[in-house]
Amino acid sequence: MKEREERIRRELELERGGSAEPGNYRTRIAGSFQAARKRSKPTAAKSAVLMRFGVLLFMTLLLMAMFQWGKNALYAGFLIIPFYLYMKYKDFKK
Numbered sequence: 001m002k003e004r005e006e007r008i009r010r011e012l013e014l015e016r017g018g019s020a021e022p023g024n025y026r027t028r029i030a031g032s033f034q035a036a037r038k039r040s041k042p043t044a045a046k047s048a049v050l051m052r053f054g055v056l057l058f059m060t061l062l063l064m065a066m067f068q069w070g071k072n073a074l075y076a077g078f079l080i081i082p083f084y085l086y087m088k089y090k091d092f093k094k
């Protein structure tokens with residue numbers, strides 16, 4: 001029990017910035033991913049989240065419209081999806 005309490009105290013001391021024991025693997029692990037975190041680009045993650053949100057929003061609205069107006073809303077969705085794909089993959093360079 002005392003050994004466990006001592007280990008917890010040492011870990012808390014290390015987290016607060018206390019002196020590290022030589023050869024202690026926890027100090028090396030604590031800073032291992034700092035460089036990768038700085039290099040990662042959060043804009044790509046935000047873009048993916050925004051795209052997922054847009055797709056889920058579209059599906060939800062289409063489902064609500066289908067409940068409201070029936071198959072006509074589903075057919076409208078079948079018209080909108082090809083138009084979206086055309087606009088997305090169309091080459092704007094001339």
